[in-house]
Amino acid sequence: MTSDVTALGDYQFFDLKPARRDMHEEIVAGLREQNKRIAPKYFYNEQGSALFESITELPEYYLTRTEMAVFDRYREDLAVVIGGGTCLVEYGSGSSQKIRKLLETGQPEAYMPVDISKDHLQSNARALHRDFPGLSVYPICVDFTQPFELPEIANGWKRVGFFPGSSIGNFDPADAVIFLTNIARNLGRGAQLIIGVDRKKAADILEAAYDDSQGVTAEFNLNLLKHLNEELGADFVVDEFTHEAIYNEDLGCIQMYLRSRKDQQVNVGTETVEFARNETIHTENSYKYHVEEFQALAEAAGFAVRSIWTDDREWFAVVLLEVQ
Ligand SMILES: C[S@@+](CC[C@H](N)C(=O)[O-])C[C@H]1O[C@@H](n2cnc3c(N)ncnc32)[C@H](O)[C@@H]1O
Numbered sequence: 001m002t003s004d005v006t007a008l009g010d011y012q013f014f015d016l017k018p019a020r021r022d023m024h025e026e027i028v029a030g031l032r033e034q035n036k037r038i039a040p041k042y043f044y045n046e047q048g049s050a051l052f053e054s055i056t057e058l059p060e061y062y063l064t065r066t067e068m069a070v071f072d073r074y075r076e077d078l079a080v081v082i083g084g085g086t087c088l089v090e091y092g093s094g095s096s097q098k099i100r101k102l103l104e105t106g107q108p109e110a111y112m113p114v115d116i117s118k119d120h121l122q123s124n125a126r127a128l129h130r131d132f133p134g135l136s137v138y139p140i141c142v143d144f145t146q147p148f149e150l151p152e153i154a155n156g157w158k159r160v161g162f163f164p165g166s167s168i169g170n171f172d173p174a175d176a177v178i179f180l181t182n183i184a185r186n187l188g189r190g191a192q193l194i195i196g197v198d199r200k201k202a203a204d205i206l207e208a209a210y211d212d213s214q215g216v217t218a219e220f221n222l223n224l225l226k227h228l229n230e231e232l233g234a235d236f237v238v239d240e241f242t243h244e245a246i247y248n249e250d251l252g253c254i255q256m257y258l259r260s261r262k263d264q265q266v267n268v269g270t271e272t273v274e275f276a277r278n279e280t281i282h283t284e285n286s287y288k289y290h291v292e293e294f295q296a297l298a299e300a301a302g303f304a305v306r307s308i309w310t311d312d313r314e315w316f317a318v319v320l321l322e323v324q
Contacts, residue, residue: 009110009136011129014151016142017118024232024269031273037282038224040170041116041143045227049120051220053095058216060208063166066316067196068101074309074318075105081192081320082106087157089187090114091144092167096124099162103132109157110136112150116143147182159191166198166316169253169287173297176287180301184323193303193321200288201315203247210245210254210286218243221256221283234268244280252293256284291317 023042030037043052056064071078082088086108090099093113111128115121118141125139142148150159161183171179183193210217221243225236244257260275267273289297294317295305303321310317 007134009129009132009134010153011126011137012151012153013122013125014138014140014142015118016140016148017116018143018146020231027228027232028268028271028273031268031271031281035282036273036275036280038228039145040284041145042227043220043224043283044115044117044120045223045230046117046119048220048223048227049094049117051216051223053097054216055212055220056097058212058214060212061217062205062209062315063196063198066311066313067164067166067318068098070309070311070316070318071098071101073311077307077309077320078102078194079105081194082108082160085109085158086160087112087154088160088162089150089154090162090164091183092163092165093121093124093139094165095120096128098164099128100131102162103135108135108160110138110154112138112140112154114140114142114144116141145179148186150186159187161187161191161193161195163193164196164318166196166286168195169198169289170285171287172253172285173287176297177300180298180303184302187323189323191323192306193323195298195319195321197291197294197317197319198286198288199310199315199317200252200290203249206247206254206288207245210256211243215243217245221258224283225258228268232269234266236266237264240264241281251285252288254284254286254288255282256286257282289317291319294319 055061087110088108089112091114093115113125121139125137129137222238225238228234240261241258247254257280259280262277264275298321302324304324306322307320
């Protein structure tokens, strides 16, 4: 018997967001180091997530467009990976736009967007559930750099991970192996992971992508200080810092910094931090990989490479991995 009525998918939100106290400790510890640093996960309050969406539309930011073109080009292969009976787990789901492209082809039963930006995660997961009513949607708010278990509700489906956008580049290679090892455990033996990797290319193309002519990436980087002001009661004067993005050829990595325009003191809660003029805070690395380099890294984390899909210019790779 057939029916025209599509079964309604389930919706449940899982809140594992770290406490504000942890954030304060981590930020102060990073600002006390000789080379000051703040982890890139702190870019993402509501405003930071919205600014990232604007970045993806910039002419210089080729990454999103190129990765989407690879999804289009290999849509039939992807449809096989995310066929019926699949639970798709997206790490760092953001606006959940890329998943919409995959949902045009494959038909998973469930989608688990995982993100640290709680409000952004909830509103986008709700919108997706409205637009794909047959799909069960289980958002999880968590810091994915720490090991965590998928909720039991993910049991019984074939698990497929999705980690697009070259977010793996935010880890240095040793931490990328640790992160991927955790993901392999998280998904379980035999599960697959579709991962987006930005490939090495000319420095001028890379630097323009992270320092655009409209200044949106600068605003995104500086918004991190606004986030700390709002969340931790810090008193950064945002205009007293500038944005910088430099390609380090030796490391194969774009490095983003905030540079202090003058000698200054900043209060972060009860702590005071001194900045000398021109001193920097390191805010993000974006490692670029040759395909062979990435393959070695994935294998070190317990994955086998099943497919490598790329674009005409060979600027970006979408790699299909399988947990061994
Ligand atoms: C660069 S955006 C990528 C968004 C989207 N996947 C894409 O490819 O366009 C990174 C996303 O990961 C999330 N994120 C960053 N660090 C995270 C962490 N440690 N734990 C969980 N989510 C994180 C951010 O909130 C943001 O939505």
